[in-house]
Amino acid sequence: MTYLTSFGNFGRDSYAWVAKDKGFFREAGLDVDIKPGGGTGDNISKIEAGAAMFTPVDLTGLMLARGTGGARNVVVVAGIQQRTMAALISLEGNGIAKPKDLEGKTLADSPGSVVRNLFPTYAKLAGVDASKVKWVNGAPANLIGLLAGGSVAGIGQFVVGEPTVESVAKGKQAVVLPYSDVMSDLYGNVLITTTKIAKEQPDLAKRFIAALMKGLVHSIDNPDEAGRILQKNVPASASAPAAAECTLMSAFVRPAGSAGNVVGTIDTKRVAASVKLLQDAGAIPAGLTPDQLISADLTPKP
Template sequence: MSRLIRTVVALALTCTFIVACGNPDNPQQTSTSSSKPLEKVTYLTSFGNFGRDAYAWVAKDKGFFREVGLDVDIKPGSGTGDNISKIEAGAAMFTPVDLTGLLLARGNGGAESIVVVAGIQQHTMAALISLQGNGIATPKDLEGKTLADSPGSVVRNLFPTYAKLAGIDATKVTWVNGAPANLIGLLASGTVAGIGQFVVGEPTVESVAKGRQAVVLPYSDVMNDLYGNVLVTTTKIAREQPDLAKRFIAALMKGLVHSIDNPDETGQILKKNVPAAVVAPAAAECTLMSAFVRPEGSGNVVGTIDTKRVARSIELLQDADAMPAGLTPDQLVSADLTPKP
């Protein structure tokens, strides 16, 4: 074979290889593991774009979604109530919501088309956060104070149950509405004495409060069995697209593990994708969240759901008169899709 012919053949093979692999920066191209086009998935974070939600950006940035043939569009969520509504309306396909908030919604006739497909946090991270100097050190100190949160927040909706178990007169606490992005600013400015937050929000609160120490009142102090965020989708997707759901769950859980194992890198990834994010607080949130995602000594695979614990959570809420009887875990949790222990 002449040198010219060998050169032409080599060039042709190179072009064929390039076309077959596709451009990794173009979401319209094919996945690295399949010749099929990437499937579009829409995803809402649980609440804005803080470090606690950065694992989705990690899964996208590290190529975990692409590896399973998915092109994921990540949008900021606005809390459990709003996220449930958007999933039911078809505005997104997957989102994390607080399991307790979902139980309250389902138990009172809502969220009927929602199903749980994975656990994110094995214990609730719901909390109230104040600042030193605001006169709040214990739950009882909340009486006579003004707190802020979004109307659909699980922290706000679960407050009556928390108050009952913590010995607080809920009628003596005033709530005002606040958008998720503005809550910390309301607290730092002194407009309110406390805000609904997750436990892991402490570093972000302190970074905005500039030197003032946060006071955290975790709901888990009086409600030990409650899960934190869980991943949900619609019953239609779970039933008609189980393969897509399983691929998405696996990639997201991979991102979750990577984020808590590599908090500093995760903070950088979040900053790259969300310029308004601040690296250090985001990394600190991931570090704090590790104990909730992978509790010490649990030995569980990340993402699992224990239906016995869900049953105890339902019982707790029913005993607190937060929801009527009748709901069972099998009505809400997809055993076919949740990661196995």
Template structure:
């Protein structure tokens, strides 16, 4: 081949390479410049460490990688969160599955669909402090407890009381906002509050010098799930791609939070000025056993419909909900992560 021919061939190859690279760059730029889809999200209950995984997913860029711009707002418990999602004020939120079952049993939450599991067993509990005369469930009789009206802890209390041998009529409940509950307990206004078991470090950080007393609902109701991620049936059916991307990004944030609790605590504090990093990290550490309980496998977010069916039967046997409810009426098998 002559020198001229070799030069022409080299130039042709170079031009082809540049054009090809230019097209790839253009495609990548176009993809990266695609407008992010807006998603509204409510935390389960305020902004405690147990909800830091959403902030982690946002801070680490997991939502953005999924093409989503997520607006995170503090939730107020299962009942209020369900109402807001049904009303269109939010697109996704974690709620306690038992609270959802109770709502469905009372003909509520009809447009709600479960799309992922957050905690594979319930974290609902009553938390008191040493010196309040509460060491066992029966000790709650004659005491004043505080919680928000829509909280699953409060909604489920009659069933818990029945199974734990408590006379629920001898327990007084008063209303309290999520952010104020621990202060009510630490200040001695009430003898106990509705909380998740992972709230123990946060309670002790506020009630300085006093040890928390935790009465987990799971002691008498072992089959119950904890929080599950829900959306509307309309979104699940008409925007499944968006739902799948959101679920995957949120589960990535959940895994990162329980695997890196100290970082999760710092991220929460950076984004929520009222949050304290150390108690938040401690909550993430405790929550790990509920997100990945022994024998649950490595995939986070799964839902076992047979367990859901057993939960329904437990509530029916306790006369908490009527017959006729089945998992396939509100759990999306197409969207929930697979084991």
């Protein structure tokens, strides 16, 4: 089967490579081909088109897509990050220290990224005039280079991307504006598959979910090893920044107050609160409910 990472091959996605390298997929009777994903919008399209069977996408991005009539044939089967890691990252000297400073600046991200698509809602809640912020397109692998090279003042990234940004922009400190500062209830990445697989191949889905979650736990418990495994499989990825991303991601996978110690759970009440937040902000129309998004039979239980 084919699996897409969430966004390129950064440390935050190393857990899939860990699951493969450590034999967790093989032990579950699975032969998994891992390919780099292109962000929430692109990944949803590829899952629906049958180009892959599983991928992580940002839950808020999925809600935004469903709210505009898309993503009808996918379903959430596990949580990866219990709160959103979406953020904007800039560098010292670019004149960005707080959200209001984004006005008049140029930012880069891929068109399907949840950071970019959620920006109007973030801007509204953070008191930013979104019409005064210019966005340009950038491929996942090129975003940090655009920022380090001075082509743009900021990029869409995950909070855990800070070490990787600083490793490329040598000598400059990253400035991070987390979306969770104004949208604390939002989940981060969740694992999706097609509604067809969830209904017709639940055993396959459960085996894949269990093996991937085992890789996720191992990567945040052993970040240095996860970084080495990623670099071994994807030589263009440096192990040290990848390990640092895994270390930072641990707080999002197992945040304080999360349900039990089981990784991958989804709290439908929190999802309902997120839906309401987006509806109140005018980002999605009324009518969306958690049961339309989540396969409760497949998600890990606390």
